[in-house]
Each structure stands twice: as structure tokens, then as C-alpha cells.
Amino acid sequence: MNRSPLKLALLAGLGLTFAATIYAPPATARTHVSVGIGINVAPPPPRLERRPPPRRGYVWAPGYWRWDGRGHRHVWVGGYWVRARPGLRYHRAYWVQDGPRWRFREGYWGR
Structure with missing residues (x-):
């Protein structure tokens, strides 16, 4: 009897269980979420x-x-x-130099 499908199903189940335990849903009440990237090329x-x-x-x-x-x-x-958004001010997206690298800051709402 071939047990490969059973092993595959067991591994898939373990993988889904692991993924479910490390998943954290995003916060919904944030006014400033920043995703930064760093590159060595200055923006025009x-x-x-x-x-x-x-x-x-x-x-x-x-x-x-x-x-x-x-x-x-x-x-x-x-x-x-x-x-x-009443009571908040929009801050524009911009690039900032950090040593030899450039980091992008997304626009956000703040006080």
C-alpha cells in the first residue's frame, strides 16, 4: 500500500496549522503605517x-x-x-537619505 498521499496530507495539514498560528491580522485603527525600502539610487x-x-x-x-x-x-x-480626515493633517510621501542609501516614507495622516 502506498502511503505517500497520507504523508502529503499530513504535511499539508501541519503547514496550514503553522501558518495559522503565526498570522497576525493588521491593525485597523492606525493613522500611520510605514513601509520603507532602502536603495542606493537617489530619486530625481x-x-x-x-x-x-x-x-x-x-x-x-x-x-x-x-x-x-x-x-x-x-x-x-x-x-x-x-x-x-477631520482633526488630522496629511503628510506627503518623501525620500530621505540615510548614509549611502535612500529610504522612502509613504504619505500618512498625523496630528
Whole structure:
């Protein structure tokens, strides 16, 4: 009798059990979540964008350079409107130099 399917099912069950024990769902009440990357290539200067006329209930998030790891280059992401959050201020996305590396900080809501 071949016991390979039984062993495979047992290993799959153990793998799912392990994955379920280490999974932590994301927090939902955060106002600032930061995912940083570090690269050795400085971003180009920001592009000049024409800011559209104000929209009631929205805040303009200026454009920024995003790193495209597949293409190994910076790609411009144009500005966009985000729904305003009363009592909070939107902080734009930006790059900061950290020694020889550049780190990207995503836009976020803060006080």
C-alpha cells in the first residue's frame, strides 16, 4: 500500500496549522503605517505638478517618485485627491537619505 498521499496530507495539514498560528491580522485603527525600502539610487527631483482647484472634503496628495524594483528605476506617481480626515493633517510621501542609501516614507495622516 502506498502511503505517500497520507504523508502529503499530513504535511499539508501541519503547514496550514503553522501558518495559522503565526498570522497576525493588521491593525485597523492606525493613522500611520510605514513601509520603507532602502536603495542606493537617489530619486530625481520632484516634478512640478499643477494642483487642481480645491475639492470640498478632500486633500491633495502631491506626486512622488516610486521605486520600481523590476525595472530598477524610479517611476513618477502623479498627485491625487484623498478624503479629508477631520482633526488630522496629511503628510506627503518623501525620500530621505540615510548614509549611502535612500529610504522612502509613504504619505500618512498625523496630528
